Amino acid sequence: MSAGNGAVFVPDPDWPSIVELASQRWGQPTSRRQDHVRFGVKGSKDVKLSTNVWMDYETGEGGGYIEMWAAVRKCPLPERRTTAKAPPQRAMPKPARKIVAVYPYHRADGSLVLEVVRFAGGGPRFNQRRPDGNGGWIWNLDGIPAGERPLYRLPGLLAPDIDRVWMCEGEKDADRLAALGRTATTNIGGAGKWRKEYAEELFRGKYCVALQDNDEAGRKHAEAVARSLVGIAASTKVLLLPGLPPKGDVSDWLDAGHTIEQLEDLADAAPEYRPTPEARPETKAGRILSGRDFLATFVPPDYVIDGIVQRARLYACTSITGHGKTAVWLYIACMVAASRYVGTIETAPGGVVILAGENSEDLCGRLHAMVHEYRLDPAKLPHVLPANFPLIAEEADTLKAEIDAIAGDKALIVADTGPAYFPGDNDNDNVQMGEYGRVQRTLTACRGRPAVVALTHPIKHADRESLIPRGGGAYLNELDGNLYLWSDAVGESTTLHWQGKLRGADFAPVPFALKPITLDQLKDAKGRPFRSIVAAPQSQEAADNARAQTRSDENAVLYWLKERRGISIRAIAREAGWVSDNEVPNTARVHRCLTSLKGDKLVRLYRGKWVITEAGKLELEPQT
Secondary structure (H helix, E strand, O other): OOOHHOOOOOOOOOOHHHHHHHHHHOOOEEEEEOOEEEEEEOOOEEOOOOOOEEEEEEHHHEEEEEHHHHHHHHHHHHHHOOOOOOOOOOOOOOOOOOEEEEEEEEEEOOEEEEEEEOOOOOOOEEEEEEEEEOOOOEEOOOOOOOHOOOOOHHHOOOOOOOOOEEEEEOOHHHHHHHOOOEEEOOOOOOOOOOOOHHHHHHOOEEEEEEEOOOOOOHHHHHHHHHHHOOOOOEEEEOOOOOOOOOOOOOOHHOOOOOHHHHHHHHHHHHOOOOOOHHHHOOOOOOOOOOOOHHHHOOOOOOOEOOOOOEEEOOOEOOOOHHHHHHHHHHHHHHHOOOOOOOOEOOEEEEEEEEEEOHHHHHHHHHHHEEEHHHHHHHHHHHEOOOOOOOOOHHHHHHHHHHHOOOOEEEEEEEEEEEHHHHOOOOOOOHHHHHHHHHHHHHHOOOOOOOOOEEOOEOOOOOOOOOOOOOOHHHHHHHHEEEEEEEEEEOOOOOEEEEEEOOOOOOOEEEEEEEEEEEEEEEEEEOEEEEEEEEEOOOHHHHHHHHHHHHHHHHHHHHHHHHOOOOOOOHHHHHOOOOOOOOOEHHHHHHHHHHHHHHHHHOOEEEEEEEEOOOOHHHHHHOOO
């Protein structure tokens, strides 16, 4: 390992040379020139023979003989067999130029690792030093492997409940923002020296803004930082401040009279970062992990609806019209927003946003019914966007900024319905629907990493076994799960389960009753009390009883259609005994049965009359 003032680590003669070790690590050398041996296709890995020091310019890693040995042999150095020893490391004298600023880099426990020193006058403006252990300094970082060089202001990054992390290009800017009460950091060396390992180690689930200095190096640095955070941070944005002079930075912008509040507003309004094709890395080195390292990437499931819906995942909920999808998901949304259980199922606290793209007036009435039935606090209801628009990528960025502007973390976003926001012209087109699914997924990066559930329509002529969303396999591939709702007693009950795809553990079907509600305090245009439907959890026993009652009702309708050809709906209700106390026939009950029986092809319409089919007649025969 090289040391200050010319000191060099001397390996034991019985040990392999640093070039031999490098050859085992990187393959055969590609060039030799005087004191340097180069490796790699582009010669980007260099070994300096006179000092036994190496540098990998692709990754920014470097070190001496000991670090090379550790990387290749994965064990400590053996004991020496000869008397050759490394000379002691000596502190270099402090440079004669005037020091104007010192930026200390600390470990997580607060202990000092190194310092970056800024000088006045000519020559290099910055230098780096590390403690020599005797109260002096060694003016290089050769003894500190790249992986052990921390981010600036590291202890602050580890504090709980960080609202946002500002990623700066230099220590001066990070200090400026920290003085204003913000969490800020930078990497040693500034532009071009960011290491992607920082992202996974420190920024998972955080909200990050990369502040871009106004030059090409600043652009590339901000891109590199943001690119490494995508898929790891909860939110990643790149912000080039308006009005910056050439090579200007956030300190210049604040010096010009702008405020930290204005900076926060700009960050809130900035779109989510998306890597451009030219910004993607050219090389793919380092993507393959060892099994042990891969195990360390495990992220525990984080459920919004326990055992069913996870944070930061995209779901569809597919159902036929009339099977209760709006009622059930409005109930679930209200329970999550109010931090209540869904029946016996725990929910995670957090804000909820409903995208009411279809019939928001009806949703408003249903929400009134939910408040009445469950005594909900209006201050703890879901937020609602009562509009629809083509959800292209740019609109999704705008929508995310609006959602993030609402105080607090979000747990759930419900799109009622997903097709209301479809920007294409053919919802059975694989390409269009695949892209739409990818845009929908970007909403999971809103503050709090919410689950996103898009209520969808099934393929044509769907039955209970084919409740797959329209859009072909491409849309289903983009989902983390396809939930569905199916009602065996349309208008009375429905059941939530999954079909086709679910990333996660299976769960038992969840039954719901659909309850009619009358609100005397709300009136329709004729002054009558407002009527609506709300969902309510249902026990499995009650669900089984409801299905049995439905089957009995349907059999009653089949019986009277068989016995009295051409019988009217009102007559069926009377013959079945479905009348009110004042003898008004319950024709709605008959209609529900006929709708279900038609779907099963047990009845059909003929010349305006309902008739039983041959399959319907067989259904009435005793089962053997």
